[in-house]
Amino acid sequence: MAVPGFSLNGASAPHERRRLTERSPRQGNHANAIEVRALTKCYDGPAVLTDITVDVRYGAVTCLLGPNGAGKTTLMRILVGHEAITRGSARIALPGDGTRSDRAVGYVPDASLIYPLLTVREHLRLVEAVYNLSRFSRAREERFLEALGLDEHADVLASKLSKGLKKRLMLACAVRQGARVLILDEPFDGLDPAGQEMLMLLVEQLRDQGRCVLVSTHRLDIAERVADELIVLDHGRLVFSGTSAQFVRLGTAADGKTAFEAAFAAVSRSSSRPRLDEFDGTSP
Secondary structure (H helix, E strand, O other), X not given: OXXXXXXXXXXXOOOOOOOHHHOOOOXXXXXXXXXXXXXXXXXXXXXXXXXXXXXXXXXXXXXXXXXXXXXXXXXXXXXXXOOOOOEEEEEEOOOOOOOOOOXXXXXXXXXXXXXXXXXXXXXXXXXXXXXXXXXXXXXXXXXXXXXXXXXHHOOOEHHHOOHHHHHHHHHHHHHHOOOOEEEEEOOOOOOOHHHHHHHHHHHHHHHHOOOEEEEEEOOHHHHHHHOOEEEEEEOOEEEEEEXXXXXXXXXXXXXXXXXXXXXXXXXXXXXXXXXXXXOOOOOO
């Protein structure tokens, strides 16, 4: 729902749904936005992340893919400073002079971080006040809300919004603050098909602006649709990091599975998870 005069990427070309294998290489800034080196995270028991080394680029949508419990949320919380690192390092590299500011990184967690008694419009004005931003004119504010698909809900209390609209509101706040690195934890979880489609379009527009968009998901269909690059975790270990094209080459479409699904099955089989045939019921 890009609006003439205010779309997130400044373009009004219609969206064209493409298969993963038909994607053309992205042009523009390919510098690293996030650099993780030999990162290990432990709590009281076994490590929840073990020796993770990955890079995440500007101008790309990178999907952090894995089953529930793989360590995706823990890694994201480390990146935004909500969790301490046990060993290794994680760095967010900002464009320009590289100076870190509170505005530079936008985090949209799986749980809603909104003020239930503020309206959608009041959330934007709160962001403007907190980050000392010049307030949008009323006309520009309306166009911004329409670009995010929130115009019809501008004066609705956040507590009255659906789950999908709450996630869209959190994303709107991150975009309004001017974040160049967007870290989105399971943003598609619980959305209906229309909400998923809207959010996918927004993510693609943010990527086309040259921003870094890191999206966690356990949904293969979402990752196949939006990912330029993939990081796959399984039980806290890195089992794949690379481009979507490289990932697809690991699998062959067969038996009703797409090449993408077959590739995920292949890297999952290659992980260090114990096999059930070790527990045949006869051994103590």
